[in-house]
Amino acid sequence: MNDSYCIFEIIYNTMQQSHNTMSIKTLCAIAGVSRSGYYAWLNAAPARAQREQQDREDFEQILAYKMHGYSKGAKGIYIALLHMDPPVVINLKKIRHLMDKFNLSCPYRGPNPYRRMAKAIKTSSVADNLLQRELKHMVHGSSC
Template sequence: MNVKALCAYLKVSRSGYYKWKKSPESKLERENQYIMEILMNEFIASNQQAGYRSLTMILRRNHGLIVNHKRVRRLMRKLGIASIIRRKRKNCTISSEQEAAENILNRNFKAEKPNEKWVTDVTYLSYG
């Protein structure tokens, strides 16, 4: 496909395309390339677990670069790298038969006279 057809497809003027192609790389683009190299190396060194927050700290502490976390996140997205997000572990206790007390009341909480049935919940206490 020729340049004229591509520019027409992308709705860009040919002169604008050639001006963009001829223009030198800006200081910001060179800086981004340098930061992306560091990000990739540090990400691989962290066993692909570092996220944008930790990589921002690494850039500040180890390399002396003061970079916004949003920029680090954008550059990571451009590189196609993302940290592994751990799933939250559910906190649940598995009770065994020997820990459970016998159900004497069987949810019949009505008492015929005062002080006949006393009930409380002690599941928050650990014992045994």
């Protein structure tokens, strides 16, 4: 997360300790954050918990990730969810957000190295003149 989130958490944990004699004002001044920011963070805790719960529920639905035996990317998951019965509609950006959050990744296949090698070999080869054709070379603007 960001730095202030960690600082606010440290202040909160310090205040929960029984042997703490410092006030919130002092702790915020030492940490270099505002008291209003700390209290805003404290009041937003239920909303954060609810968002986290919603993310976990959505992630359970996204585990169609391993559907059909192989991993899918964000677009594949989106399409798989749309084809479920009943269809599940989750925004593509949210799917990407959840994949980042829960370290879900889809392996990149990449090009076939054998096909690439065959293409590279083909471009430099010249075919034999089996028909024995005598082709005329055209000079720009005139014919021979």
